[in-house]
Amino acid sequence: IGMRQQKYTQSGGVRPYGISTLIVGFDMDGTPRLFQTDPTGIYSEWVANAIGRNSKTVKEFFEKRYPGIRRVKDEDAPPDEENVEMQLSDFDDEATIKLAIRALLEVVESSKNIEIAYLKKDQPLKFMEKEEIATIVASIESEKKKDE
Numbered sequence: 001i002g003m004r005q006q007k008y009t010q011s012g013g014v015r016p017y018g019i020s021t022l023i024v025g026f027d028m029d030g031t032p033r034l035f036q037t038d039p040t041g042i043y044s045e046w047v048a049n050a051i052g053r054n055s056k057t058v059k060e061f062f063e064k065r066y067p068g069i070r071r072v073k074d075e076d077a078p079p080d081e082e083n084v085e086m087q088l089s090d091f092d093d094e095a096t097i098k099l100a101i102r103a104l105l106e107v108v109e110s111s112k113n114i115e116i117a118y119l120k121k122d123q124p125l126k127f128m129e130k131e132e133i134a135t136i137v138a139s140i141e142s143e144k145k146k147d148e
Contacts (some may be wrong), residue, residue, distance in 0.1 A: 006041020020051045026121050048100075054107035061103040067091070093118070097128075101136050113138040 001023065023035045036051060049064050050058035082130040091099070097116060103115050114137070116128040 002037045002041040004041075004042040005037055005039055009040055022051055024119055026119075030121050032119075032121075050103070057107050061106055062099075065099060065102075093120075097115045098136055098140065101133065102140055105137065105140065116141060 001021065003105050007019060018039055020036060020038045023037065024033065026032055032045045034049060036046060036049055048062040050062070097118065100116065105111065108114055111134065112130075114133055116133060117125055118128070121127050
């Protein structure tokens with residue numbers, strides 16, 4: 001895919017791809033993989049990522065809260081939050097989806113603008129229902145109120 005994007009970017013007379021893409025899947029051994037390509041054909045592998053408007057905010061959120069991504073010190077974070085070390089094994093499917101929704105809530109105006117799809121090994125891509133997302137959002141908001 002990256003080679004095709006790069007080919008169209010450099011070739012005269014053809015319209016270049018103007019988008020970045022996130023590609024997710026599994027290796028033959030079942031290892032999950034996430035790649036990002038950009039219009040120039042450059043690709044990179046990630047543990048968690050976001051593209052598009054406000055993606056920098058979402059990436060910073062993941063860097064602080066998702067294990068396996070380098071930690072960035074947050075000057076505004078309370079000392080106990082800054083030093084929380086979670087292992088990837090602590091994240092089951094539900095916790096991972098909840099973290100993704102938390103990250104998106106940092107940048108969207110309304111939770112109605114959130115759409116989530118996830119992929120499990122040997123299963124088709126599944127889109128979450130709006131009601132499922134609304135339940136998780138309500139849970140996150142009630143946790144925030146308890147913390148205040």
